[in-house]
Amino acid sequence: MEYLADLKIATVAFLALSLEKPLLLEGDAGVGKTELALALSRLFGSDLIRLQCYEGIDSTQAVYDWDYAKQLLHLRATEAVGVQTDRTSLEAELYEDRYLVERPLLRSLGYSDPSRPPVLLIDELDRADDEFEAFLLELLSTFEITIPELGTRRALVKPIVILTSNRTRDLHDALKRRCLYLWVDHPAFEREVEIIRLHVPDASEVLSAQIGAIVQEFRRQGLVKPPGIAEAIDWASALTSLSAVEVTPEWLEMTLGAVIKYREDEERLASIGVGTLIKQAFARFGA
Ligand SMILES: Nc1ncnc2c1ncn2[C@@H]1O[C@H](COP(=O)(O)OP(=O)(O)OP(=O)(O)O)[C@@H](O)[C@H]1O
Numbered sequence: 344m345e346y347l348a349d350l351k352i353a354t355v356a357f358l359a360l361s362l363e364k365p366l367l368l369e370g371d372a373g374v375g376k377t378e379l380a381l382a383l384s385r386l387f388g389s390d391l392i393r394l395q396c397y398e399g400i401d402s403t404q405a406v407y408d409w410d411y412a413k414q415l416l417h418l419r420a421t422e423a424v425g426v427q428t429d430r431t432s433l434e435a436e437l438y439e440d441r442y443l444v445e446r447p448l449l450r451s452l453g454y455s456d457p458s459r460p461p462v463l464l465i466d467e468l469d470r471a472d473d474e475f476e477a478f479l480l481e482l483l484s485t486f487e488i489t490i491p492e493l494g495t496r497r498a499l500v501k502p503i504v505i506l507t508s509n510r511t512r513d514l515h516d517a518l519k520r521r522c523l524y525l526w527v528d529h530p531a532f533e534r535e536v537e538i539i540r541l542h543v544p545d546a547s548e549v550l551s552a553q554i555g556a557i558v559q560e561f562r563r564q565g566l567v568k569p570p571g572i573a574e575a576i577d578w579a580s581a582l583t584s585l586s587a588v589e590v591t592p593e594w595l596e597m598t599l600g601a602v603i604k605y606r607e608d609e610e611r612l613a614s615i616g617v618g619t620l621i622k623q624a625f626a627r628f629g630a
């Protein structure tokens with residue numbers, strides 16, 4: 344899938360690549376933050392390594408872990424065969440490379456082809472806690488990780504790092520300082536219609552434009568959860584699969600669940616009147 348960037352997004356992405364700086368993307372849900380990382384990995388034909396953050400994420404999930412089951416098996420096998428070995432060397436055997444489980448951050452340091460740097464996507468960092476952010480800060484300055492039993496791993500080729508945040512909390516200034524920052528806004532009407540057409544080619548030009556216009560209008564209503572591009576795409580698929588050729592008030596009411604995900608928002612739109620909203624939207628965007 345192609346990524347339709349506006350000039351600002353394209354410029355910041357270009358700068359992040361040429362300055363070799365991590366790129367921090369913030370913005371509402373569904374505005375295309377994750378997709379930008381996917382697009383960069385497609386551009387280089389390189390691997391996308393994704394670390395999905397969540398509350399309580401720690402280094403065994405993000406950096407590396409040991410394969411306990413295999414280690415145990417090794418111990419049992421040594422016992423069963425009756426190999427004579429001392430305790431120190433047996434312990435050392437347990438911490439060999441083959442028992443190491445590489446998690447995304449460690450994996451992202453293991454590439455050597457400079458023409459195809461991996462893209463490391465650290466998604467929704469705001470969900471992780473402070474300690475984890477502090478650890479990342481260190482990693483993003485040195486691009487090395489020390490495993491006490493094996494030594495230090497340093498990146499031969501720096502990964503392209505994209506961090507995203509939905510801003511459920513503020514990230515620390517120290518982390519921001521190391522990154523280029525981009526606030527990803529909802530797209531302008533024309534670009535959104537293009538994105539809808541790209542994802543749902545079966546939707547007619549008229550239908551796509553109307554959906555774009557209504558979604559833009561919804562975003563002006565101060566909703567709890569204004570619809571993102573993801574919702575606009577879902578809605579276009581929903582209407583197309585119902586063979587709708589135009590957005591009428593009836594279609595809007597029946598398929599609202601594809602765009603609006605909060606009861607309060609539904610009530611708010613109903614109080615304005617869907618017919619009124621549609622008229623306003625079409626008038627504003629000439630759809
Ligand atoms: N510029 C774009 N060009 C093409 N497709 C896009 C673009 N922006 C967003 N999309 C599409 O919109 C949908 C939502 O985008 P994405 O998942 O990247 O949003 P997000 O900002 O990461 O949302 P969340 O905060 O919920 O994770 C995806 O299906 C994506 O393919």
Ligand SMILES: [Mg+2]
Pocket residue numbers: 376377378466507
């Ligand atoms: Mg995302």
